[in-house]
Amino acid sequence: MRYDEGKFPTAQYFLVLTSYTDLSIHYAEIGKGSTPPLDPLLFSHLDDTTDKMEIAVIQFIIVGVISGLTKGVEVLPDRLLNATAGGTMVFTTTLTPSENPFTFVEWKFGDQSIISTNTNATADYEGRVTLFTSTGSLELRNLVLSDSGEYRVLIIPQGGSLLEGNTRLEVYERISGVAVTSSNLSIEGNSVNLTCDAAAGSIFTRLWKKDDSDLILTDNMALYEENRVLSFKSLSKTDSGKYSCEISNPVSNDKAQYIMIVNYGPENVQIEGPSKIDFEQNLTLTCSAESEPPASYTWTLNGTEIHNSSVFTKVITGISDSGNYTCQAMNNITERTLSAVHQVTVTAIQGETSSCSAGCIAGIVIACLAVCAAAGGGGYYLYTKKRSEN
Secondary structure, eight states: OOOOTTSOSSEEEEEEOSOSSOOOOEEEEEEESSOOOOOGGGGTTSOTTSOHHHHHHHHHHHHHHHHOEEOOTTTSOSSEEEEETTSOEEEOOSOOOOSSOOSEEEEEETTEEEEESSSOOOGGGTTTEEEETTTTEEEEOSOOGGGOEEEEEEEEOTTSOEEEEEEEEEEEOOOBOOEEEESSOOBTTSOEEEEEEOSBSOOOEEEEEETTEEOOOOTTEEEETTTTEEEESSOOGGGOEEEEEEEEETTEEEEEEEEEOOBEEEEEEEEESOSEEOTTOEEEEEEEEEEESOOEEEEEETTEEEEOSSEEEEEOOSGGGOEEEEEEEEETTTTEEEEEEEEEEEOSBTTBOOOOOHHHHHHHHHHHHHHHHHHHHHHHHHHHHHHHHO
């Protein structure tokens, strides 16, 4: 059935029902002119058993469509709807319930019919939907990710024009199990990647922070794979800190943190202690180094290993305790070593420094004894001489 163009000065639409059981509405511009009359041939394909009242309803629908189509900007809220998988979404219309029920209501997902006032829910939605005929609203339960898409409602009020509304639904999995992992040990000068992933959920955005402030990328940092990977080209000590990654979508968020400790050193090895010491005195030498983790220390004297700790202590027992004391610091993570040398001289007399040798001291003692002997011998001579004269 078609109408000749030219008879209708204004743009109008007509409805073609391909079958009664499928109330899919197809409308097309047919020309310009007054509203075309309803032709009985439009209903000739219906079964003879079709109830006259049902035919009247169909005629009413056709009249409603022909009389004008309202795009329904206000039928549904003009915004994107977000929902959680497994949850419920209510598509609420803006229509006020009236005493007279709507003549016809149908909801569609894309081109697929969901439910209408004349048909039950289709197989994919059986047991999951409820149609509120007073407002034309729809409740959809047990949401799955495949429910994301475009939804459309067609409503014909009694004595009114066809109203149409469209909206879009996005279904997301709730995010959980967020973790930040490192590609390898954090060593100064080496490269490392921090990766942020979630065990479950529809990922929407990732946000990195350092020490609870928004991350500011430095020259040695870069973000890859939609902020999934934070890459360090060459680590420095200042890169140490608390890194957190938050993954979020419109229905949930979760975050995790990673404490990065940049291992470095040893650097600036130093030895503290005396350079000269007397016999029987305690010698204490202390070795220190800048290192993360703390370094281990090994002492050697003139090439011979003598101790393993940062502090070396001993009682000086001889001239052999003099020499070069070497402290080697080692970082077990970086596997780097660095040494320092300290010279110690042992003095001969306790409490003072003397330049006289042992032979010198013996000569002095002998000279003293000789003087004493001479003095004693002279005194004895004078004594015996004086007695003889008497």
